[in-house]
Amino acid sequence: MARKFLNDISTTTLLVNQPAHAGGGMPKALEVLAGILTSLPASTENIDVNIALARNVQFLNGALTTQRAILFQAPTYAFATTDSHIGTAATVAILGAPISGDHCIQDLSLALWVQSGRTRLAGDLDVKNVPYTWPTSNSLGVMTNDGTGVLGWNNAPVGVASTRSETQTLTSGQTVVTVTTITTEGLAVYIEGAREDEFTINSSTQITLTRSYPTGTKIFLVQNDPYSGVYVTPAALTAAMAAHNIDAAAHAALFAKAAYLAVAL
Numbered sequence: 401m402a403r404k405f406l407n408d409i410s411t412t413t414l415l416v417n418q419p420a421h422a423g424g425g426m427p428k429a430l431e432v433l434a435g436i437l438t439s440l441p442a443s444t445e446n447i448d449v450n451i452a453l454a455r456n457v458q459f460l461n462g463a464l465t466t467q468r469a470i471l472f473q474a475p476t477y478a479f480a481t482t483d484s485h486i487g488t489a490a491t492v493a494i495l496g497a498p499i500s501g502d503h504c505i506q507d508l509s510l511a512l513w514v515q516s517g518r519t520r521l522a523g524d525l526d527v528k529n530v531p532y533t534w535p536t537s538n539s540l541g542v543m544t545n546d547g548t549g550v551l552g553w554n555n556a557p558v559g560v561a562s563t564r565s566e567t568q569t570l571t572s573g574q575t576v577v578t579v580t581t582i583t584t585e586g587l588a589v590y591i592e593g594a595r596e597d598e599f600t601i602n603s604s605t606q607i608t609l610t611r612s613y614p615t616g617t618k619i620f621l622v623q624n625d626p627y628s629g630v631y632v633t634p635a636a637l638t639a640a641m642a643a644h645n646i647d648a649a650a651h652a653a654l655f656a657k658a659a660y661l662a663v664a665l
Contacts, residue, residue: 565622572615578606579621588625592618 418429474491497509564582583604589596598610
Protein backbone atom coordinates (compact mmCIF):
# COMPACT_ATOMS: atom_id res chain seq x y z
CA MET A 401 0.00 0.00 0.00
CA ALA A 402 1.51 3.29 -1.08
CA ARG A 403 1.89 6.10 1.42
CA LYS A 404 0.08 9.36 0.89
CA PHE A 405 1.68 12.44 2.42
CA LEU A 406 -0.34 15.45 3.46
CA ASN A 407 2.46 17.93 2.96
CA ASP A 408 1.11 20.32 0.36
CA ILE A 409 0.06 23.05 2.76
CA SER A 410 0.67 26.75 2.37
CA THR A 411 1.18 27.55 6.09
CA THR A 412 3.38 26.14 8.81
CA THR A 413 0.43 24.52 10.62
CA LEU A 414 -1.85 21.69 9.63
CA LEU A 415 -5.19 22.65 11.16
CA VAL A 416 -8.28 20.51 11.56
CA ASN A 417 -10.99 23.09 12.21
CA GLN A 418 -14.40 21.72 13.14
CA PRO A 419 -17.19 24.22 12.41
CA ALA A 420 -19.82 24.96 15.05
CA HIS A 421 -22.71 22.51 15.00
CA ALA A 422 -26.25 22.63 16.31
CA GLY A 423 -28.80 19.90 15.86
CA GLY A 424 -28.82 16.13 15.55
CA GLY A 425 -26.01 13.68 15.08
CA MET A 426 -22.80 13.18 17.03
CA PRO A 427 -20.14 15.07 15.06
CA LYS A 428 -16.47 14.23 15.67
CA ALA A 429 -13.60 16.63 15.15
CA LEU A 430 -11.24 13.81 14.20
CA GLU A 431 -11.66 10.07 13.83
CA VAL A 432 -9.13 7.46 12.73
CA LEU A 433 -10.62 4.19 11.47
CA ALA A 434 -7.93 1.52 11.28
CA GLY A 435 -8.39 -1.27 8.78
CA ILE A 436 -7.97 -5.00 9.29
CA LEU A 437 -4.39 -6.10 8.59
CA THR A 438 -3.36 -9.62 7.64
CA SER A 439 -0.21 -11.42 6.48
CA LEU A 440 2.15 -8.82 7.91
CA PRO A 441 5.92 -9.59 7.84
CA ALA A 442 7.12 -11.85 10.61
CA SER A 443 9.06 -10.50 13.63
CA THR A 444 8.52 -6.87 12.61
CA GLU A 445 6.66 -4.34 14.76
CA ASN A 446 3.69 -2.61 13.15
CA ILE A 447 2.81 0.78 14.66
CA ASP A 448 -0.70 1.97 13.81
CA VAL A 449 -0.22 5.65 14.68
CA ASN A 450 3.24 7.17 14.87
CA ILE A 451 3.44 10.80 15.95
CA ALA A 452 7.07 11.40 15.03
CA LEU A 453 8.11 14.47 16.99
CA ALA A 454 11.74 13.37 17.32
CA ARG A 455 13.42 16.36 15.69
CA ASN A 456 15.26 19.50 16.78
CA VAL A 457 13.12 22.44 17.95
CA GLN A 458 15.13 25.63 18.49
CA PHE A 459 14.03 28.79 20.29
CA LEU A 460 15.62 32.18 20.51
CA ASN A 461 17.24 32.87 23.88
CA GLY A 462 14.84 33.25 26.80
CA ALA A 463 13.55 31.06 29.63
CA LEU A 464 10.43 28.96 29.20
CA THR A 465 8.21 28.11 32.16
CA THR A 466 6.53 25.18 30.43
CA GLN A 467 7.03 23.44 27.09
CA ARG A 468 4.71 20.59 26.09
CA ALA A 469 4.92 18.68 22.83
CA ILE A 470 1.36 17.34 22.86
CA LEU A 471 -1.42 19.00 24.85
CA PHE A 472 -4.94 17.76 25.55
CA GLN A 473 -7.16 20.60 26.72
CA ALA A 474 -10.19 19.73 28.82
CA PRO A 475 -13.62 20.22 27.22
CA THR A 476 -16.52 21.83 29.06
CA TYR A 477 -19.67 19.71 29.12
CA ALA A 478 -23.07 21.30 29.68
CA PHE A 479 -26.79 20.54 29.38
CA ALA A 480 -29.47 22.65 27.76
CA THR A 481 -31.95 23.62 30.45
CA THR A 482 -31.98 21.37 33.52
CA ASP A 483 -29.25 19.81 35.62
CA SER A 484 -28.21 16.35 34.46
CA HIS A 485 -25.43 13.97 35.45
CA ILE A 486 -22.47 12.50 33.60
CA GLY A 487 -21.41 9.36 35.43
CA THR A 488 -17.71 9.59 34.55
CA ALA A 489 -16.08 12.16 32.29
CA ALA A 490 -12.50 11.95 31.05
CA THR A 491 -10.34 14.14 28.84
CA VAL A 492 -8.35 11.08 27.74
CA ALA A 493 -9.46 7.45 28.13
CA ILE A 494 -7.84 4.13 27.16
CA LEU A 495 -10.33 1.28 26.90
CA GLY A 496 -7.83 -1.38 27.81
CA ALA A 497 -4.65 -3.27 27.07
CA PRO A 498 -4.11 -5.12 23.76
CA ILE A 499 -6.28 -8.23 23.40
CA SER A 500 -4.82 -11.58 22.45
CA GLY A 501 -6.38 -12.98 19.28
CA ASP A 502 -5.92 -16.36 17.60
CA HIS A 503 -2.65 -18.09 18.48
CA CYS A 504 -1.31 -14.96 20.21
CA ILE A 505 0.35 -15.29 23.62
CA GLN A 506 1.16 -11.97 25.27
CA ASP A 507 3.71 -12.18 28.06
CA LEU A 508 2.78 -8.68 29.21
CA SER A 509 -0.13 -6.57 28.02
CA LEU A 510 -0.21 -2.88 28.95
CA ALA A 511 -2.85 -0.22 28.42
CA LEU A 512 -0.23 2.53 28.91
CA TRP A 513 3.55 2.29 28.73
CA VAL A 514 5.83 5.21 29.59
CA GLN A 515 9.10 3.77 28.33
CA SER A 516 11.48 6.27 29.93
CA GLY A 517 11.61 9.57 31.73
CA ARG A 518 9.81 10.82 34.81
CA THR A 519 6.03 10.63 35.04
CA ARG A 520 4.20 13.36 36.96
CA LEU A 521 0.67 13.19 38.36
CA ALA A 522 -0.06 16.74 39.45
CA GLY A 523 -3.67 15.96 40.40
CA ASP A 524 -5.17 13.46 42.80
CA LEU A 525 -5.03 9.72 42.19
CA ASP A 526 -7.90 7.29 41.72
CA VAL A 527 -6.97 3.59 41.89
CA LYS A 528 -9.76 1.19 40.88
CA ASN A 529 -12.44 3.75 41.70
CA VAL A 530 -10.83 4.53 45.07
CA PRO A 531 -9.84 8.22 45.22
CA TYR A 532 -6.71 9.23 47.08
CA THR A 533 -5.33 12.67 47.81
CA TRP A 534 -1.55 12.95 48.06
CA PRO A 535 -0.03 14.17 51.37
CA THR A 536 0.59 17.90 51.53
CA SER A 537 4.23 17.32 52.43
CA ASN A 538 6.63 15.14 50.47
CA SER A 539 7.24 12.71 53.32
CA LEU A 540 8.77 9.33 52.63
CA GLY A 541 6.30 6.49 52.89
CA VAL A 542 4.27 3.83 51.17
CA MET A 543 0.70 3.79 49.94
CA THR A 544 -1.32 1.15 51.75
CA ASN A 545 -4.78 -0.37 51.43
CA ASP A 546 -6.58 -1.41 54.61
CA GLY A 547 -8.38 -4.23 52.79
CA THR A 548 -11.65 -2.34 52.41
CA GLY A 549 -10.45 -0.08 49.62
CA VAL A 550 -9.35 2.82 51.83
CA LEU A 551 -5.94 4.07 50.79
CA GLY A 552 -3.49 5.68 53.18
CA TRP A 553 0.04 7.06 53.33
CA ASN A 554 2.16 5.37 56.00
CA ASN A 555 5.78 5.11 56.98
CA ALA A 556 7.74 2.56 54.99
CA PRO A 557 8.82 -0.59 56.85
CA VAL A 558 12.12 -0.62 58.72
CA GLY A 559 14.94 -1.28 56.29
CA VAL A 560 13.05 0.47 53.48
CA ALA A 561 12.49 3.97 54.83
CA SER A 562 15.35 6.37 55.33
CA THR A 563 16.20 7.78 58.74
CA ARG A 564 13.66 10.19 60.23
CA SER A 565 13.95 12.01 63.53
CA GLU A 566 12.55 14.62 65.84
CA THR A 567 13.82 16.43 68.93
CA GLN A 568 11.77 17.36 71.99
CA THR A 569 12.42 19.11 75.29
CA LEU A 570 11.40 17.19 78.42
CA THR A 571 9.79 18.69 81.51
CA SER A 572 10.39 17.70 85.12
CA GLY A 573 8.65 14.42 85.98
CA GLN A 574 7.81 13.61 82.35
CA THR A 575 8.18 9.98 81.32
CA VAL A 576 5.60 9.67 78.51
CA VAL A 577 6.78 11.00 75.15
CA THR A 578 4.49 11.31 72.14
CA VAL A 579 6.13 11.62 68.71
CA THR A 580 4.48 13.86 66.15
CA THR A 581 6.46 13.53 62.89
CA ILE A 582 7.69 9.91 63.07
CA THR A 583 6.47 6.60 64.54
CA THR A 584 7.91 4.29 67.16
CA GLU A 585 8.68 1.57 64.61
CA GLY A 586 12.45 0.99 64.62
CA LEU A 587 12.87 3.75 67.20
CA ALA A 588 16.13 4.70 68.92
CA VAL A 589 16.21 7.22 71.78
CA TYR A 590 19.03 9.56 72.84
CA ILE A 591 18.98 11.71 75.99
CA GLU A 592 21.38 14.66 75.72
CA GLY A 593 23.42 12.67 73.20
CA ALA A 594 23.56 9.44 75.22
CA ARG A 595 21.79 6.34 73.95
CA GLU A 596 18.80 5.29 76.10
CA ASP A 597 17.67 1.71 75.53
CA GLU A 598 15.36 1.38 78.54
CA PHE A 599 11.93 2.53 77.41
CA THR A 600 8.54 0.96 76.67
CA ILE A 601 6.68 1.37 73.39
CA ASN A 602 3.02 2.07 74.17
CA SER A 603 1.78 2.61 70.63
CA SER A 604 2.95 3.70 67.19
CA THR A 605 3.22 7.28 68.47
CA GLN A 606 4.04 6.98 72.19
CA ILE A 607 6.78 5.63 74.50
CA THR A 608 7.37 5.63 78.25
CA LEU A 609 10.83 6.27 79.69
CA THR A 610 11.98 4.33 82.76
CA ARG A 611 12.70 7.57 84.63
CA SER A 612 12.18 11.29 84.34
CA TYR A 613 14.75 14.01 83.64
CA PRO A 614 15.15 17.68 84.64
CA THR A 615 13.21 20.34 82.78
CA GLY A 616 15.00 21.36 79.59
CA THR A 617 16.55 17.96 78.90
CA LYS A 618 16.75 17.25 75.16
CA ILE A 619 15.47 13.93 73.85
CA PHE A 620 16.41 12.93 70.32
CA LEU A 621 14.15 10.27 68.74
CA VAL A 622 15.36 8.48 65.62
CA GLN A 623 13.32 6.12 63.45
CA ASN A 624 15.31 3.55 61.43
CA ASP A 625 18.58 4.58 63.09
CA PRO A 626 21.35 3.24 60.78
CA TYR A 627 23.79 3.19 63.72
CA SER A 628 21.51 1.45 66.19
CA GLY A 629 23.53 0.05 69.07
CA VAL A 630 26.43 2.51 68.67
CA TYR A 631 27.09 4.61 71.76
CA VAL A 632 29.54 7.46 72.26
CA THR A 633 29.97 9.82 75.19
CA PRO A 634 30.16 13.59 74.66
CA ALA A 635 33.81 13.49 75.80
CA ALA A 636 34.68 10.87 73.19
CA LEU A 637 32.83 12.86 70.56
CA THR A 638 34.72 16.04 71.48
CA ALA A 639 38.04 14.19 71.13
CA ALA A 640 37.05 12.78 67.75
CA MET A 641 36.00 16.22 66.52
CA ALA A 642 39.27 17.73 67.71
CA ALA A 643 41.23 15.04 65.86
CA HIS A 644 39.54 16.21 62.68
CA ASN A 645 40.00 19.92 63.41
CA ILE A 646 36.28 20.47 64.05
CA ASP A 647 35.37 23.14 66.60
CA ALA A 648 33.13 21.28 69.09
CA ALA A 649 31.84 24.50 70.67
CA ALA A 650 30.67 25.79 67.30
CA HIS A 651 28.81 22.53 66.67
CA ALA A 652 27.21 22.03 70.07
CA ALA A 653 23.85 21.20 68.51
CA LEU A 654 25.38 18.13 66.92
CA PHE A 655 25.90 16.50 70.31
CA ALA A 656 22.27 15.44 70.14
CA LYS A 657 23.31 13.21 67.26
CA ALA A 658 26.40 11.74 68.88
CA ALA A 659 25.92 8.22 67.53
CA TYR A 660 25.83 9.50 63.97
CA LEU A 661 28.92 11.65 64.29
CA ALA A 662 30.93 8.93 66.01
CA VAL A 663 30.53 6.59 63.08
CA ALA A 664 31.09 9.32 60.52
CA LEU A 665 34.28 10.45 62.21
